[in-house]
Amino acid sequence: MRQFFPVEDLARDERFVQTNMAERMKDGRTAIDVEKQSSAKSRGATKRLTPERHDASDAARGLMHGIMVGEIQALEGAGRTAHDFAAGDGTNDTVPFELKLDMARQAWDEARHVEISAKLSDWMGTELGEFAENTVLFEAACSNDPILRLAGVNRALEGLAIDVFTQMKEFGDVAGDPFLEFCEDWMLADEVTHVKMGSDWLRKVTANDPDRRTKALEFQQVVDKLFSFGGARGESADSSFSLARRFRELAGFTDDEVETISAMDAEALEERKEAVRKYRERVGADA
Amino acid sequence: MSDATAPASTAKVTVSPDEFTFVKYDASEIAAIVTELAEQLELANPIRVIVDETTPLAKVSEEIDAVSSDATITLHAESGALEDRKHPMSFSADVARESLGRILLRAHDRMRPDFADAPGDLDLTLEQNAAWDTYCAGRLARMGVRVNQQRWRYNHRNRFGFHDDVDARFDQLWAADGLGWADLTR
Numbered sequence: 001m002r003q004f005f006p007v008e009d010l011a012r013d014e015r016f017v018q019t020n021m022a023e024r025m026k027d028g029r030t031a032i033d034v035e036k037q038s039s040a041k042s043r044g045a046t047k048r049l050t051p052e053r054h055d056a057s058d059a060a061r062g063l064m065h066g067i068m069v070g071e072i073q074a075l076e077g078a079g080r081t082a083h084d085f086a087a088g089d090g091t092n093d094t095v096p097f098e099l100k101l102d103m104a105r106q107a108w109d110e111a112r113h114v115e116i117s118a119k120l121s122d123w124m125g126t127e128l129g130e131f132a133e134n135t136v137l138f139e140a141a142c143s144n145d146p147i148l149r150l151a152g153v154n155r156a157l158e159g160l161a162i163d164v165f166t167q168m169k170e171f172g173d174v175a176g177d178p179f180l181e182f183c184e185d186w187m188l189a190d191e192v193t194h195v196k197m198g199s200d201w202l203r204k205v206t207a208n209d210p211d212r213r214t215k216a217l218e219f220q221q222v223v224d225k226l227f228s229f230g231g232a233r234g235e236s237a238d239s240s241f242s243l244a245r246r247f248r249e250l251a252g253f254t255d256d257e258v259e260t261i262s263a264m265d266a267e268a269l270e271e272r273k274e275a276v277r278k279y280r281e282r283v284g285a286d287a
Numbered sequence: 288m289s290d291a292t293a294p295a296s297t298a299k300v301t302v303s304p305d306e307f308t309f310v311k312y313d314a315s316e317i318a319a320i321v322t323e324l325a326e327q328l329e330l331a332n333p334i335r336v337i338v339d340e341t342t343p344l345a346k347v348s349e350e351i352d353a354v355s356s357d358a359t360i361t362l363h364a365e366s367g368a369l370e371d372r373k374h375p376m377s378f379s380a381d382v383a384r385e386s387l388g389r390i391l392l393r394a395h396d397r398m399r400p401d402f403a404d405a406p407g408d409l410d411l412t413l414e415q416n417a418a419w420d421t422y423c424a425g426r427l428a429r430m431g432v433r434v435n436q437q438r439w440r441y442n443h444r445n446r447f448g449f450h451d452d453v454d455a456r457f458d459q460l461w462a463a464d465g466l467g468w469a470d471l472t473r
């Protein structure tokens with residue numbers, strides 16, 4: 001069976017159209033109130049995904065579709081990591097056999113999440129493939145170093161899943177949607193386990209290789225910032241969802257790590273605002 | 288603002304901006320869709336379409352400056368309301384027809400005397416907005432516009448609750464025609 005699968009070769013039927021972060025960042029539009037001039041009625045008083053938003057159900061549908069394609073890619077990524085590396089002691093491109101078992105378990109979980117998310121999408125009135133699929137998740141699972149994959153996918157990406165699922169669970173709870181709240185709660189429990197697996201294996205495999213650990217944590221930071229989607233995650237009212245601090249703690253993140261991610265989210269938001277301002281100056285449009 | 292009037296139309300439709308910078312939209316294509324919808328609704332009023340292309344959000348709203356056949360109808364749309372969701376920044380005629388048709392139906396409703404008490408679009412409560420959307424989306428589907436009923440059912444449930452009686456009310460509004468504002472909000 002083929003190893004090290006490139007993102008371009010992911011199998012999708014004709015319903016799905018893929019995009020990537022580079023394409024996404026070309027979009028000069030923003031829902032962020034860059035100049036703080038727009039009225040609450042025109043732009044919405046908050047970007048936080050809550051039922052109080054005027055576009056609450058559509059925003060939830062869009063996010064749910066993003067979760068669904070994210071689950072497909074997480075399944076593909078975990079499956080690849082279980083298969084791409086030989087069993088060994090963790091050196092020379094090998095991974096401990098128990099790590100492969102954890103990846104196989106994660107693939108099983110993600111397959112279940114795909115089914116759940118597809119059914120939730122149907123329940124919410126979304127067609128499969130209705131929105132573009134951003135392949136950024138699988139791209140983070142393409143590193144030649146399995147430890148970088150754990151840092152990028154299990155800690156950064158599954159960490160983001162914890163934040164998003166917490167917000168969606170709360171949305172379902174407040175809106176009174178019994179299926180959304182229930183399903184997100186169960187999937188959230190799995191995501192905490194996946195992040196914990198990443199945290200534990202990263203520490204174990206790099207116990208005697210501090211350089212490799214540093215490199216992996218640096219890669220995680222890069223991915224974390226990318227996955228902040230220009231400040232979509234953060235404490236600001238301009239962000240759709242916030243860091244789920246308690247669940248991240250349960251998943252093995254230290255307080256310092258959570259603070260670092262929070263600071264990066266704020267930085268990503270300011271960078272996005274600056275990029276939008278520059279774009280608007282260039283095209284001569286009114287903010 | 289461009290005069291992007293489509294031919295063979297009784298309604299004069301203009302679209303602003305006439306050239307788009309942030310998105311790949313064509314003002315004349317938007318005008319043609321609105322003209323076609325206005326013809327179906329037998330609306331002869333002048334219609335202004337104002338698109339906010341600086342935001343990817345999808346809010347739409349309408350206003351009329353008087354209740355008469357020559358009053359100007361203004362349709363406001365954020366760019367996401369006209370967007371192909373598979374290809375961000377690209378136009379979708381189907382999505383535009385669904386979004387603009389919905390608010391054109393609202394404007395059509397406002398011409399009725401029994402809608403005189405309806406608040407302006409931006410002053411509607413979330414529940415009033417959802418009930419009116421359900422009523423408009425149902426009629427739009429019967430006009431032949433592609434509408435996903437489950438999407439609107441979910442929107443309705445989010446505002447009124449996830450219960451059987453809410454679903455029954457949704458079905459009533461969806462199938463209804465000729466309602467007044469009081470019928471809509473009872």
